[in-house]
Amino acid sequence: MKSQFLLNPEITYLNHGSFGACPKTIFDNYQYFQLELEKEPVQFITKKSVDYLQQSKNALADYIGCAAEDFFLTPNPTIAINTIMRSLELQPGDEILATNHEYGAMDKTWNFFCKETGAKYVRQNISLPIISKEQILEEFWSGYTFKTKVIFINQISSCTALIFPVQEICDKARELGLLIIVDGAHVPGHIGLNIAEMNPDFYTGTLHKWMLAPKGCSFLYVKKALQNTINPLVVSWGYESEMPDANQFLENHEYQGTRDISAFLTAPAAIQFLKDNNWDEKSAQCRQLILENYQSFCDLLNTKPICPVSEEFLGQMCSIPIRTQNISELKELLYHKYQIEIPIMKIDEKIFLRISINVYNSQEDLDKLRDAIIDIKATTDLLQ
Secondary structure (H helix, E strand, O other): OHHHEOOOOOOEEOOHHHHOOOEHHHHHHHHHHHHHHHHOHHHHHHHHHHHHHHHHHHHHHHHHOOOHHHEEEEOOHHHHHHHHHOOOOOOOOOEEEEEOOOOHHHHHHHHHHHHHHOOEEEEEOOOOOOOOHHHHHHHHHOOOOOOEEEEEEEOEOOOOOOEOOHHHHHHHHHHOOOEEEEEEOOOOOOOOOOHHHHOOOEEEEEOOOOOOOOOOOEEEEEOHHHHHHOOOOOOOOOOOOOOOOOOHHHHHHHOOOOOOOHHHHHHHHHHHHHHHOOHHHHHHHHHHHHHHHHHHHHHHOOOOOOOOOOOOOOOOEEEEEEOOOOHHHHHHHHHHOOOEEOOEEEEOOEEEEEEEOOOOOOHHHHHHHHHHHHHHHHHOOOOO
16 A cells, blocks of 8 residues: 555655645546646636536535535635634633643634633643543533533544544533534544534534545535524635625635635545545554554553553554653654654643554554664663
């Protein structure tokens, strides 16, 4: 499988979770649309792209379990959440309940919003190690108050790589009459997703991570009853259109003049690649590598797993607690001396080495990381 990707063969790439990696066939499809755009920009932007985009959305809708008219494509989840945030009519003192495991850019987004509005962003502590799903739910809901208006939750956390019980959180939030926003950046192509069954108010996910699409391809789903409350982040030709479409929600958010939407159009090629390569089986093999190696890396670093080593909490990523005084130096050493691309991430005062496994990885890659850690421990004081 590694030969089907464009990754530098000299680098051991254990960081699929950050920006993904795109196979050659999907990238070729991406460049096909870019060439079409350049050959006849006017015809492509004003006519052809409309049909291409609809075809892409139809394919993606089937894959993520919702209707094509209920989502639009966006470069990344940060833009999606900013779009929602700008349309919420929260009052001073209203609370957004999240966890302390959310993605850093999301924390910044909500902190900015709260400074402007007087609302409060509550990063409810989910303590480590995780003992059970019930522990997560109990700790999360202990942050709920009569001021809570919005639930914001990542389905798979970026820093700690944990799978959260989002379905249970959505079910209770609906009972409480709360708005539900789910950050599913790591979900499509990684674990199963059916948005209609989950039934959140808002859901954002990426295609350019585990679905293997080119960079800058994500989506924002909005429940139909709320679509007329979400204003466009960028006002352009779709707003109060001279020839209005039946779906003003999509017109507001999809028609933004001159931009290259080629990445958005690759969903059918990405989904076909997954089907052609028996992705359920391949993904299961990747998850097994995580389960087989997690404890041994913790042992090597004299730390403990942050959750039960099972598929209930782990997908194709795991985060290993480490102790270091210099995150950037350790990361640069791993890359420049050992040719290993891997993130070292900090959440509150805890530091993690996060391993991502995809089809181009093997046990050999993990052995190379293990050997590098042994050498770093023997020759430096970077790992305590």
